[in-house]
Amino acid sequence: MATCSPIPIPPPAPLTEAAFCAWLGTAASGDAIIYHRGALARETCPSLNLLSADERVRVARLSSRALKLAEAGHVHLVQRRRGFEDYDYVAIARRRPRRISPLLLPRILAEAA
Amino acid sequence: MSRPITAADLHTIQTIAAEEARRLGRSLGLPPQDRDDLRHDLLADLLSRLPAYDPTKGTLGAFARVCMRHAALRIGEQHRQRRRRAHTVSLDDRLPGSEDLTFADVLTEADSYGSWCGQPSDAFAALERRLDLESAVGAIDPEDHPLCAALSRHTPHEFGEQGTMPRMRIYRRIREMRLRLLAAGIASAA
Numbered sequence: 001m002a003t004c005s006p007i008p009i010p011p012p013a014p015l016t017e018a019a020f021c022a023w024l025g026t027a028a029s030g031d032a033i034i035y036h037r038g039a040l041a042r043e044t045c046p047s048l049n050l051l052s053a054d055e056r057v058r059v060a061r062l063s064s065r066a067l068k069l070a071e072a073g074h075v076h077l078v079q080r081r082r083g084f085e086d087y088d089y090v091a092i093a094r095r096r097p098r099r100i101s102p103l104l105l106p107r108i109l110a111e112a113a
Numbered sequence: 114m115s116r117p118i119t120a121a122d123l124h125t126i127q128t129i130a131a132e133e134a135r136r137l138g139r140s141l142g143l144p145p146q147d148r149d150d151l152r153h154d155l156l157a158d159l160l161s162r163l164p165a166y167d168p169t170k171g172t173l174g175a176f177a178r179v180c181m182r183h184a185a186l187r188i189g190e191q192h193r194q195r196r197r198r199a200h201t202v203s204l205d206d207r208l209p210g211s212e213d214l215t216f217a218d219v220l221t222e223a224d225s226y227g228s229w230c231g232q233p234s235d236a237f238a239a240l241e242r243r244l245d246l247e248s249a250v251g252a253i254d255p256e257d258h259p260l261c262a263a264l265s266r267h268t269p270h271e272f273g274e275q276g277t278m279p280r281m282r283i284y285r286r287i288r289e290m291r292l293r294l295l296a297a298g299i300a301s302a303a
Contacts, residue, residue, distance in 0.1 A: 017292060025298035069296060096298075 017061045020091070024074060027093035035066055039085040066091050116168065125174045130155045133181040141192050151188065158184040245299065252297035253290055260286055 015035055023033055036059060043050045044060045051059065066089070070077045073094060080088040134152035138145070159180050166176045204217035223235055253261065260283070263272050269287060273280035291301060 018295060021292045021295035022300065024296045025300065065292065074296060 014055075014058060015062060016058060017065045020062055020065060021069075024069065024091075024093060029093055029095040032090050032092045034088045035062055035091050036089040037082075037087070039087060040089060042085065063089070118163075122173050126156070126159065126177050129174060129177050129181060130159070133178070133185050137185040137189055141189055143192075151185075154188055155181045155184050248297055249294060249299055252293045252299065254293070257286055257290055261290070 015033075020033070020035055027033075040059070040063050042048055044056055044063065046056065066075065066077055069075045069091070074096075075094055076092040078090045078092065080090060082088060130152045131148075133155055134148045137151050137155075138148045143151070159177055162180050166173060170176075202216060204220070205215050208214045208216060208219065250258075260272075260278070263277070264287075267275075269280075269283050272278070273283055295301070
């Protein structure tokens with residue numbers, strides 16, 4: 001009797017800086033994403049050589065972008081410990097801040113009326 | 114025409130133009146306020162024909178009247194052709210089969226006269242565009258606003274050629290702006 005081997009599921013593509021920004025652009029307040037798993041400080045250290053050069057650049061850019069967005073008030077950054085030097089790095093979308101100045105909005109609304 | 118036009122000639126021409134315009138307007142069934150337009154059309158036509166006037170063959174009044182009669186025939190025919198092509202109605206006319214509705218009631222803002230002239234006609238679309246712009250401006254670092262203004266007129270390559278900013282920095286800032294806009298929910302169109 002012939003047996004069918006399961007179709008291998010390709011591993012998900014690693015999250016890039018642009019994909020992370022695109023996720024945030026469409027995320028509602030409270031949505032969360034794990035943008036990295038491991039130990040960022042060790043893995044992005046060039047002298048330890050834990051990741052390939054390309055992968056290290058990707059992780060460094062991604063974590064740097066997450067930090068910038070957190071500083072700009074777009075996300076909360078939290079970590080969840082899973083084991084020894086094994087963390088989930090989680091970004092939680094915050095409520096989008098209003099950017100329209102209070103002087104401009106009434107004028108725009110008056111124009112639309 | 115070998116002699117200059119005198120005030121008396123002008124008076125004659127104006128009088129004939131007014132008479133012919135009144136006659137033409139009446140035959141076309143146009144309202145009195147359109148007579149001035151017709152008079153101007155008749156005078157403009159006569160002006161182009163005045164060099165052919167020969168005083169030895171007749172008076173200026175007779176010449177002007179013949180020219181204006183012919184012009185009136187042409188203008189009248191153009192009016193009739195235009196009417197055959199398009200049926201003119203007022204926005205305040207009642208819709209056929211309706212007691213209350215007028216043509217203006219069933220025309221959307223997007224179908225209005227302003228939209229034919231390329232003017233923005235949808236106030237809500239304009240408001241949404243303004244809000245998007247506000248959101249985009251808020252997402253971009255104020256330091257990059259001059260760069261945005263420059264990129265609206267030049268390509269990055271052209272701007273780099275000007276030597277205002279190193280080319281590497283231009284492309285680095287563009288990448289940063291794209292990511293910031295993406296994070297603000299404004300995806301790239303291309």
